[in-house]
Amino acid sequence: MSPDRATLRRAGTVTTLTAAGLLAAAGVASAHVTVHSDSNAKGATDGVLTFRVPNEEDKASTTKVQVFLPTDHPVLGVLGRPQDGWTVQVTNTKLKTPIKTDDGTITDAVSEITWTGGKIGPGQYEDFNVAFGQLPDDTDHLTFKALQTYSDGQVARWIEEAQGGQEPENPAPVLTLTAKGQEGSSTATAPPANVKNSDSSKSTASASDSTARNLGIAGLVVGALGLAAAAFAILRNRGTGARSE
Secondary structure, eight states, rough: OOOHHHHHHHHHHHHHHHHHHHHHHHHHHHOOOOESSSOOOOTTTEEEEEEEOOOOOSSOOOOEEEEOOOOOOBBBBBBEOTTOEEEEEEEEEEEEEEEEEETEEEEEEEEEEEEEEEEEEETTEEEEEEEEEEOOSSSEEEEEEEEETTTTTTTEEEEOBBBBOOOOSBBBOEEEETTOOOOOOOOOOOOTTTESSSSTTSOOOHHHHHHHHHHHHHHHHHHHHHHHHHHHHHHHHHHHHHHHH
């Protein structure tokens, strides 16, 4: 094999592997538990939190979902919604610092919500809705750690918080709160393209971050393919010139 052909083959192999790796990374990055709400202003009242749980296993179903609510900045008046086929259990905890409201002093709040009895199959996701009475007004974001248990005994622990602007491998769902009187979408990501909704009536999560991430990765892939095409053209012209001589 000539040096030019060997170089061309290596360039094509590297480009293919790079593109495949980037596309695989895009799928993994978006396959974690996320949270969003249409009422995410600081101190917002009477809204709904939606936790989106995708199944990223090929041969196991999700059979249990646990969401842990922050107690340092508690969400007040939380009510769990029973999903079709699922049983919901709500756990309260005593607050270290009671919260004074117009309706009186709140001494405890929901710290954990668990759904069991249902099933999220491979390639599917489920939206779990939670009603709240009031969001806190003294923080910019809320972190909800989550555990996802599969039928084969595996447990995905979505509990890591971002450090230095880098997304961790197993990120906890985070709801970004806006200024009072403003409403906006959270930083939740939409499910991967190969993940199906297990209930067509579920609400649609914000896809802004996922779209930006995927566009960035697509740009890298296109760039890599462009470099390979340029290398191919140069080597082909070089070979044509050598034959004409």
